[in-house]
Amino acid sequence: MTDSPKKLPARYSQKAQEAYGRFLGSNDLSGVADIVLEAVLDYLPSTTASQAPAPQSTEELRDDLRLMEDLGFDSLAVAELVFFLEEIFPVTINNVEIVSVRTLGDLRQFVDTKLRESTARPEA
């Protein structure tokens, strides 16, 4: 873990800030999906791969949207997003695992599973 203070950047919504507070305070995973979607929006390229207008809110981020093909993430943007998630959550995501994550639904599920594993361990 880094020695930097554990907090979300100030531009994240009140809802995400509160969800993160609940996670840090009591390992409450109920709001983690909201945080993940806000992070996706935060790292979203300004142009989408399909030339469609880029989503402006988390409500537009449907589970079936693919990070690369639909949302225009390149491999470095995915790496940036993963790095950020590793910074705020006690998870490590390796290169093989990243490749298995194609859609936003995959990502949500993946982070949730990782956190259930890590928070189940007493030292986490």
Place this chain on the structure above:
Amino acid sequence: MRIQSRRVVLTGIGVITPIGNGVETVTAHLREGRHGLAPVDLLGNPNIPVKLAGTIKGFEVGSASYRDWSWPSEYEIPRETVRSLAPHGVYALCAGQQALQNAGLAPSDVAEKTDTGLFCASAGSAMLLHHNLAQMHAVRGERGNPMGLVSSISGTLNFNLAAFFRITGAVSGFVSACASSSHALGYACDEIRLGRLNRVLVVGAEDVNAESLLPFLAMRALSSGSVPEQASRPFDVARDGFVGAGGAVAVVLEDEDTALARGASPYAELAGWGQSADGYSVASPLPEGTGLRLAMERALADASESAGSVGYVNAHATSTPQGDRAEAIALQSLFGSTGVPISSTKGLTGHPLSMAGVMEVALCALSMRGGFIPGNPHLANADPVCAGLNLPRETTFSAPRVVLSNSSGFGGSNVCLVLRGLDR
């Protein structure tokens, strides 16, 4: 041996400097002798004896996270570009966009054109490098920012600007400390003269922060002055070091025929250049400035000009005791009593390190177009070593035909560039 070949002209200028962002503002500050030095609070430590820097206004790039940054709204920098930039990369993208526009070039005129190259100079971002490596150590190497490398190492400018402007002719970086962007201009000039490229975007840029400035304090190279008019005063007997600066300057160099064919109005010809090496010290110039003199002689020969034809010299003089002295002696030995006006615009801008050469060539081109010669407004009492040199304090309203711009860097690297007015 002189390269007998095509003429190179300077057709576009973009400036994000301590004395303004944009050619109109910078030209006005230069003409009016208004400096761009401002108080700085480095590391929140009032004990640090560095009180001033040549700062950039209108940008907020102090944080190690790009997501906290902002820049003037007229510049477009997409998120997928800013994520891999250093602070000075933001300045440089803005200066690059300005320079193309100033040259009358659209982004599509340089994108994927194999006759267009990009030469850059910066020291990289020590601030981001430090931040990224500290983070790497904190997690014992287990993970890191994927953009950490390309945003911070020396070369970050070339990597990012080449991708952003979609440069396909050539991309390279130059690392000769405070002569870096002068080298970039010189080699760009040669590539065009040799017919390898028709156009080169030359960019110099530097961060302005504690990490870029304070290493020079450790060398005892910085002024401790808190009054701008007294802190940066090249050639003054009481000078005590330079005032650090940063920003970005971009210029467009073109083959003259290529430029005229598209209806461009060049500022000046880049008529030649010369370089030399002192072979003497890692940080100090040859005391008698003989290395710099050789660079000037070679530059004049390359441009088929003589010392007597030079109408203005933009000196490297940074306001350090040793450097200004060596340059003054070199200038005396070459120009004797010709009375050529000499000034160091670093009195106004501070010293922006790698970016100094391209910034000063841009300032020379702007003053040539504006019909004036910049003065030395902070010079109160010239060092006796400058006896015989014409160091005007005030702006002179005349249009010199041949202008020299000097740069010297660590390790005794000397470069002189020659600008010549165009007969039109």
